Amino acid sequence: MKQFIRLRGINGDVDGKVWESDTLLRAGRLNTLEIWLDDTSVSRRHAEFRWSAQGWRVRDLGSTNGTFVNGTRLGPGEWPLRPHDVIRCGNITLVVEKITDAKPDADDTTRTADCLLVQAVEHNNFDDALRGLAFDRDRCPRPGEQLLALLRAGHHLVSLENEEDLLHSILNDAVSTLDAQRGAIVLADGPTGPLRLRALASGHSQIPSRPGFSQNLAQRSFSRGESVLCTSVDDDPELMGARSIAEGTMASVLCLILRTPRKKLGVLHLDRGPMQKPFTKDDLYLADALAAHVSTGIENAQLLRKTRELFYSTITMLGQAVEMRDNWTGNHTARVTEYSFLLGQQLDLSPEELHWIRIGTPLHDIGKIGIRDSILNKPGKLTPEEFDEMKSHTVKGAKMVEQNADLLPILPIVRSHHERWDGSGYPDRLKGEAIPRLARIVAVADAFDAMTSDRPYRRGMPPEAAFLEVERMKGKQFDPDIAHAFLTIKQRIVQEMQSETKRLGIPTVTGLRIAT
DSSP, X not given: OOOOEEEEEOSGGGTTOEEEEXXXXXXXXXXXXXXXXXXXXXXXXXXXXXXXXXXXXXXXXXXXXXXXXXXXXXXSSOEEOOTTOEEEETTEEEEEEESSOOOOOOOOOXXXXXXXXXXXXXXXXXXXXXXXXXXXXXXXXXXXXXXXXXXXXXXXXXXXXXXXXXXXXXXXXXXXXXXXXXXEEEEESSTTXXXXXXXXXXXXXXXXXXXXXXXXXXXHHHHHTOEEEEOOGGGOHHHHTSHHHHHTTOSEEEEEEEEOSSOEEEEEEEEEOTTSOOOXXXXXXXXXXXXXXXXXXXXXXXXXXXXXXXXXXXXXXXXXXXXXXXXXOTTXXXXXXXXXXXXXXXXXXXXXXXXXXXXXXXXXXGGGGGSOHHHHTOSSOOOHHHHHXXXXXXXXXXXXXXXXXXXXXXXXXXXXXXXXXXXXXXXXXXXXXXXXXXXXXXXXXXXXXXXXXXXXXXXXXXXXXXXXXXXXXXXXXXXXXXXXXXXXXXXXXXXXXXXXXXHHTOOEETTEEOOO
């Protein structure tokens, strides 16, 4: 028995146009075809939709710009079609609105086994939920303002790398799109939770002291893997007894599962107050689609964060491995990295520049791999010849870094962290702003730690004396603005030194480390 198909245009000049058949529909720029697409991006004979014994099939007719189904370009042969598939021919987009009659909606108002009153539940898998981006519950294309809101949410996924910024951007858009009084994103620490609050946002309500989400409702939603609509919490004694519901003035709640095809991530929680209209099933369907849409971006941001943390740890271990050859600079690399990072924050470096500080500073002395042990561990002062060899670690390190194109941004740190503002440094005798800025930052942190650390031929200075030396050498050894910024965070530097003494169990006097 043949099946009936209906295609609808959803953009350009064909927006809203409908084509129906139970045998064949051909699309292209020829006006003799069943689907006439008068657009220069479409080939004369572009694609064909045909009924077969295996169901409806689509094939590309050798078009120039290709035929895409749900974002995937078709290769040779015929490809199956399903209701709600999105087809793109050039710049024109169609949707399979219907192949067989849609099943009537069941009454999905249910009460769960533990008496939580739920008006509607979505059990859509990831692919089905994504279809909700283009269609409402009646399988009709979404209104333009909703599509724009969803596109805006998708834009954040590719424009923001910082996980915290991404979560807040997603949440603010969800609160705005769903006209919520407040929203929260809670993410799981593992496959089964517990859930941890990661972002809060307010829309109509400004009540930050009150609970931002229902922990019980979010946990149940997450555990069952279902997005939940609760439109009348007043009717549920269990919910009304919850502090988050009662004190949070939540009259209507949406809990949406954040999930990818691989795993559940957490819950997007939205609520409306007593003076607002309750959420509807249409709101649930839209919000569930939004949650699925942004989940891949959240997962990618988490993976990126974990990958970066692992990379930072690897870089730190490499720096420490170099440091182990020198008996007198224990933990120098870690301290200089922390001081440089704090200084970079004080100077309002961009996230990218802070990233290179995190990578480059642990490797600033990597060239010492090529320095003889007899020089690295000499118990007395170096001779001029030995000092010349020691200075060569900057050039040796730079040559190592140059071999990896991905690490070239840290090259200035490795090569130039011993340059001086007055031009008397090494290896290139750069002067003033000719010295790369990241190298000028590390130079201050490196020198401060050298001054406060013990050497075989001297004891380290007290921190206060080292700060006075930084002040004295402004405009001589150090960039004056960067030295000033370092002195501005003096207390934070001292706190970091105190933290290290506690970690290592070193005795302290008046809160400061004793050089031993």
